[in-house]
Amino acid sequence: MHTGIHGEILKIEHLSFAYEKEEPVLSDINLMAHDGESIGIIGANGIGKSTLMKLLVGLYLDYEGVLEIAGHPVDKKNLNHVREHIGYVFQDSDSQLFLSTVEDDVAFGPQNYGLSDDEVEKRVVDALEKVHITDLSKKHTYKLSGGEKKLASIATILAMNPDIIIMDEPEAALDPRNRKNLIRIINEINSLKLITSHDLDFIMDTCERTILLDEGRIIADGRSTEILQNESLLTEHGLELPLRLQK
Amino acid sequence: MNSIEKNLRELNKLQNLQQRSHWMNSLHPWGKLLLSVLYIFTVVSFDKYALAPLIVMSVYPIFSFIVGELSFKEGIYRMRLILPLVLFVGVFNPFLDRQIVGYIGELAVSGGVLSMITVMIKGFYSVLAVYILIATTSIDDICYALRVLHFPRIMVIVVMLIYRYFGVMAVEADRIMTAYKLRAPSQNGINYKAWGTLVGQWLLRSMDKAERVYESMLLRGFTGDFRIRKKKVRLSDIFYPVIWIVIFVVIRHSGIFGE
Numbered sequence: 001m002h003t004g005i006h007g008e009i010l011k012i013e014h015l016s017f018a019y020e021k022e023e024p025v026l027s028d029i030n031l032m033a034h035d036g037e038s039i040g041i042i043g044a045n046g047i048g049k050s051t052l053m054k055l056l057v058g059l060y061l062d063y064e065g066v067l068e069i070a071g072h073p074v075d076k077k078n079l080n081h082v083r084e085h086i087g088y089v090f091q092d093s094d095s096q097l098f099l100s101t102v103e104d105d106v107a108f109g110p111q112n113y114g115l116s117d118d119e120v121e122k123r124v125v126d127a128l129e130k131v132h133i134t135d136l137s138k139k140h141t142y143k144l145s146g147g148e149k150k151l152a153s154i155a156t157i158l159a160m161n162p163d164i165i166i167m168d169e170p171e172a173a174l175d176p177r178n179r180k181n182l183i184r185i186i187n188e189i190n191s192l193k194l195i196t197s198h199d200l201d202f203i204m205d206t207c208e209r210t211i212l213l214d215e216g217r218i219i220a221d222g223r224s225t226e227i228l229q230n231e232s233l234l235t236e237h238g239l240e241l242p243l244r245l246q247k
Numbered sequence: 248m249n250s251i252e253k254n255l256r257e258l259n260k261l262q263n264l265q266q267r268s269h270w271m272n273s274l275h276p277w278g279k280l281l282l283s284v285l286y287i288f289t290v291v292s293f294d295k296y297a298l299a300p301l302i303v304m305s306v307y308p309i310f311s312f313i314v315g316e317l318s319f320k321e322g323i324y325r326m327r328l329i330l331p332l333v334l335f336v337g338v339f340n341p342f343l344d345r346q347i348v349g350y351i352g353e354l355a356v357s358g359g360v361l362s363m364i365t366v367m368i369k370g371f372y373s374v375l376a377v378y379i380l381i382a383t384t385s386i387d388d389i390c391y392a393l394r395v396l397h398f399p400r401i402m403v404i405v406v407m408l409i410y411r412y413f414g415v416m417a418v419e420a421d422r423i424m425t426a427y428k429l430r431a432p433s434q435n436g437i438n439y440k441a442w443g444t445l446v447g448q449w450l451l452r453s454m455d456k457a458e459r460v461y462e463s464m465l466l467r468g469f470t471g472d473f474r475i476r477k478k479k480v481r482l483s484d485i486f487y488p489v490i491w492i493v494i495f496v497v498i499r500h501s502g503i504f505g506e
Contacts, residue, residue, distance in 0.1 A: 057466055080468070088466050094418075095459035098411055100262070100385050107476060112468030117476055140266050142259065160467065 009035050009085075009163045009192050010056070015065035017055055025051045026216045029065070035163065038186075038193040040203035040224060043213035044238030049196045052213070053166050056194070057088050070163050084113060087157030091168040093149035102128070102144070102152050103137040109160040127159035131185050147178030151185065158189070167195045171202045200228050200242040212237060251421040257325065258414070264317070265385040271315045275484035276388035277395045282488040283380040287373045289495045295362040296348060300504040301369065307491060308375040315383060322378045333374055337366030386410045391475045400472060407473055415460060416453045423449055 010033040018024040025048045033039055041049050054060055055067060058074045070085040072078040087109075090096045099105040103124050110120045128134045131151040136144065144152060150170060157165055170186070171179050183205045186193065197203050203210060203224060210227040212220040214237040220227050227233065231241050240246070265272065286307055293301050312319050323330065344359035380389070386407065393403045423445055427437060437445060498504055 059462060059465075080470075083466055083468060086466075088463075090459060090463060092459065095456065096463045098460050098464065100387050101266070104387065108464075108469075109467035111474040111476065112470065120476060138266070140262055142262070156467065 007034060008032055009070055010194075011066060011068040013066035015055070015063055015067055017051060017060060017063040024216055026055070026063075029216075029218055031211065031218065031221070033164075033192055033194070035192055036190055037209060038207045039195070040207035040210040041194060041196040041213060042198070042200065042203060042210060042239065045198075047213050048216045049213055050168065053088065053168060053194070053196060056164070056166060057086055058082050084160070085162055086164040086166065087160050087162040089150075089153050089157055089165065089167040089170055091170075091172055093146070093153045096153040096156060097141040097144075097149060100140060101137070102133070102139050102141060102155070105141055105152065106137075106155045106159045109156060113160070123159040123161065127155040130158050130188065131155045132181075146173055147175065147181065150174060150178070150182060154185065154189075162191055164192045164194065165189065167193065169197050169199075170195065171197060171199050200234075200239065201244055204228050204242050204244075212239075214238070251417060251424055255417055255421060258417075260321075261325065261382065262385070264382045267383075269316060269383070270483075271311070272383045274383075274487055275478055275480050276384050276392035277480075278484050278488040279380055279384050280389060280392040280396070282491055283376045285488075285492055285495060286376045289499050290369050290372045290376075292499065293365065293369070295365055296358060298361060298365055298368075300498050301365055301372075303498050303504045304372060304495075306494065306498075308372060308379060311379040311383075312375075315379065317379065317382050322375065322382070326374050326378055329374055330371070333370030334367050336370055337363040340366065387475065388478075390473070391478065394475065404471070404473060411460065412453075412457050415456050416449070419452045419456060420449055423452070 010031065012029050012031040015026060015029040015031075016024050017026045029052065041052065043049055051060070055063055056069065056074070058079045061074070061076055061079075067074040069082045072081045072085070074082050097105050099108055106124045106127050107120050110123045115123065124137070125134070128137055131154050133148060133151050133155065136148060136152065139148075141149070141152065154165075154167075154170070167186070171182060174182060179202070183202065186195070186206045193207070195203065195207055207224050210220075210222065210224040211218055212227060212233070219237055220230075220233060228242055229245060234241060286304075290301065290304055293304075311317065312322070340363040341357060341359035344357060344362060346358045347355045348358045348361055349356045384392075390403045390407050393406075394400070424437075427441065427445065428434075431438070
């Protein structure tokens with residue numbers, strides 16, 4: 001649910017997390033993010049990107065440090081509040097879509113938050129319009145193409161009108177046309193967006209700010225144009241320049 | 248195409264039927280569920296020798312198949328597992344009830360033969376009625392109707408979740424089977440040595456996938472109950488079942504078609 005807050009929506013201070021008695025996956029993460037920002041989270045495989053995303057939505061609660069969404073600490077007591085403000089678009093759209101038709105799936109979130117039938121209907125129509133798939137509303141989710149599934153997944157989150165939208169490798173397995181379409185749609189969304197991806201060209205196209213993670217720590221946090229052009233920084237942390245910048 | 252893929256395709260075909268824009272599909276699920284249940288009760292309630300009215304009761308499945316544009320052949324095919332069981336129920340009746348109850352020309356018909364036929368017809372009609380319901384109503388709508396009829400919430404949720412996770416497990420099983428077969432093209436079936444590993448993989452992957460689905464539900468406010476949007480009741484939603492119920496009552500109680 002969008003709060004209309006125009007300041008700091010996400011606050012992370014000295015965040016550390018380890019799976020049961022294992023080495024910390026994340027150490028001393030500090031991050032502030034504001035309404036309307038679009039932030040790319042990049043890093044090699046297994047450096048804690050997905051863990052950070054799951055911490056934000058409260059799937060793991062035994063962390064150390066401060067983690068606040070729209071002013072609510074992410075803890076057991078506030079879990080419902082937190083989840084009203086944050087939406088998570090899974091990498092695998094099949095995990096996201098579990099009801100029969102697109103409109104039923106998009107309506108699932110707003111219904112669970114107790115909105116009236118009319119309001120749910122409005123949210124569904126708006127969300128489908130935002131991702132330009134109004135014509136698919138009655139279509140069965142298993143019949144959608146990969147690109148359509150991705151857009152339907154985003155619509156399920158937009159219908160909840162969240163302050164923050166997390167997208168886990170949203171461009172994965174999309175063909176060039178669908179990828180281009182997705183970039184356009186992501187850029188039209190006004191909420192705070194956190195996008196994890198290995199496709200640095202995609203991050204360049206969708207995020208004005210980039211955070212580079214390695215070994216559970218934030219290595220760099222700044223403008224995408226600066227970080228994604230820093231070849232030595234990227235190479236040192238297991239990445240490469242975006243394809244369009246490679247010679 | 249392996250058997251799992253075939254079954255998945257069949258399930259998809261059934262879901263296609265449920266998603267049609269036919270007027271019978273758009274009827275309120277409550278009415279259709281009630282109608283199916285009442286039809287089965289009515290059919291089952293006939294006397295074991297009441298063949299004539301039972302034959303007349305075929306009007307409902309015949310109407311539904313023709314007007315509902317459902318393929319009878321496909322219906323029988325989809326019910327192929329349950330139909331033999333249903334038809335088998337009365338097979339011993341001719342040995343238990345040898346009393347002659349009538350003649351067809353010179354041929355004496357025993358009560359056992361007659362009751363076997365009626366039991367088979369009852370079973371057959373019941374299966375057809377269930378097929379008509381599931382071919383025109385999605386599982387979500389059937390669960391909605393169950394909730395409207397005040398079925399215990401937990402039972403309805405369990406039905407919905409089993410349906411969801413059944414799909415998840417079937418897809419994973421299909422992927423594993425395909426991956427196996429592509430690397431063992433000359434084998435018929437799966438080598439028994441690989442069964443343990445494959446079943447273990449299947450369960451682990453299904454659990455992972457099911458967990459992601461569940462996480463997705465939790466992140467969209469799921470608290471243990473599916474909240475389904477109320478469906479508006481139109482006049483046709485009332486008239487359709489009422490007309491049929493009147494027809495059932497007439498066939499069952501008027502005596503026009505025999506007792």
